[in-house]
Amino acid sequence: MDETIKLTKSRGEKSIIVVDHGHDIELSNIKITNENYNQNNIAIMKSENISVNSCHVEGGRNAVIIDAGSSLCKVLDNTFYDCSGGIYLFGSNNIITDNVINSSGATLNSGDGITILKSASFNNIKNNQIIGGNCYGIWALKGKRSGNNISDNVIQANVTYGIYLESGEGYLIQNNRTERNSGGICAEEISNSNISGNYVTNNLISGISIGEKSKKCIIQNNILSGNNYVDPEEAGYGGDIVLWGNPKGIIQKDNITEQKTRNIR
Numbered sequence: 001m002d003e004t005i006k007l008t009k010s011r012g013e014k015s016i017i018v019v020d021h022g023h024d025i026e027l028s029n030i031k032i033t034n035e036n037y038n039q040n041n042i043a044i045m046k047s048e049n050i051s052v053n054s055c056h057v058e059g060g061r062n063a064v065i066i067d068a069g070s071s072l073c074k075v076l077d078n079t080f081y082d083c084s085g086g087i088y089l090f091g092s093n094n095i096i097t098d099n100v101i102n103s104s105g106a107t108l109n110s111g112d113g114i115t116i117l118k119s120a121s122f123n124n125i126k127n128n129q130i131i132g133g134n135c136y137g138i139w140a141l142k143g144k145r146s147g148n149n150i151s152d153n154v155i156q157a158n159v160t161y162g163i164y165l166e167s168g169e170g171y172l173i174q175n176n177r178t179e180r181n182s183g184g185i186c187a188e189e190i191s192n193s194n195i196s197g198n199y200v201t202n203n204l205i206s207g208i209s210i211g212e213k214s215k216k217c218i219i220q221n222n223i224l225s226g227n228n229y230v231d232p233e234e235a236g237y238g239g240d241i242v243l244w245g246n247p248k249g250i251i252q253k254d255n256i257t258e259q260k261t262r263n264i265r
Helices: none
Strands: 003-007 015-020 023-028 030-034 040-045 048-053 056-059 062-066 074-076 079-081 085-089 095-097 100-102 114-116 124-126 129-131 138-140 149-151 154-156 161-165 172-174 177-179 183-187 190-196 199-201 206-210 215-220 223-225 239-244 248-253 262-264
Touching: 015 023, 015 030, 030 040, 040 048, 154 161, 161 177, 177 183, 183 190, 183 199, 199 206, 206 215, 223 239
Parallel strands: 003 030, 015 040, 023 048, 030 056, 040 062, 048 074, 056 079, 062 085, 074 095, 079 100, 085 114, 095 124, 100 129, 114 138, 124 149, 129 154, 138 161, 149 172, 154 177, 161 183, 172 190, 177 199, 183 206, 190 215, 199 223, 206 239, 215 248, 239 262
Antiparallel strands: none
16 A cells, blocks of 8 residues: 555544554555644554554654554564654554654653553564654553563663663563663563663663562663753652662673662662
8 A cells, every 4th residue: 555645733533543453464665744733644453464564754743643442463674754652552463663753742751752552562663763752762551561571672862761660560672772862771660570671871861760569670781871961869760770769679690880779768
């Protein structure tokens, strides 16, 4: 499917392209320019094995939504520019890879590169570039979820955190490069997860921070430097690796840091 779509603010539908109860459909080489920031661009609803690839989406609300009833979908090799949000992921067992997501967020502190919602589980989010957004690079909101793989992404110059995990278990956070965000990687309340091999540098406040309700996590083989380059007394909670309170069962191994781990109680 090759198509060029240019829409103005007058368009009224919630989404421009909707795949509803679809199977084995490929959306490729579509170009969308959308001036309506209340309107989504591509929505996949209750569908299976849908591919969105080699598309260019500029403007609009979210570039792609995959709802909770959709699985085995692929979003790959796309460019999403200046959308309010990049990819909204409610579904499980999907692949999000090799996308460039640039300048998300219509206003400051709104719009993320990739947002993981509710019970979205066992998704592979790999090899994406998420740059210059007005909120989080990747944000996992509160929800009962497990087994998401967030690996090999480049996440740079976002207004808040590069990767922010509010809850969930069984995360693999591996080989990501998070640089020049407000914070690198933050895990608020996660368990049985592995944060390893990440390159976390020059983030404003903290490199890797672990909340007091997190438990049974491994932090290993990460390289951290240049984090907390504001005054530590002013920031109050900065550093390369920061543990809030007394999270249980946190194992640190073979990390390379400029600063000692900080425990903030």
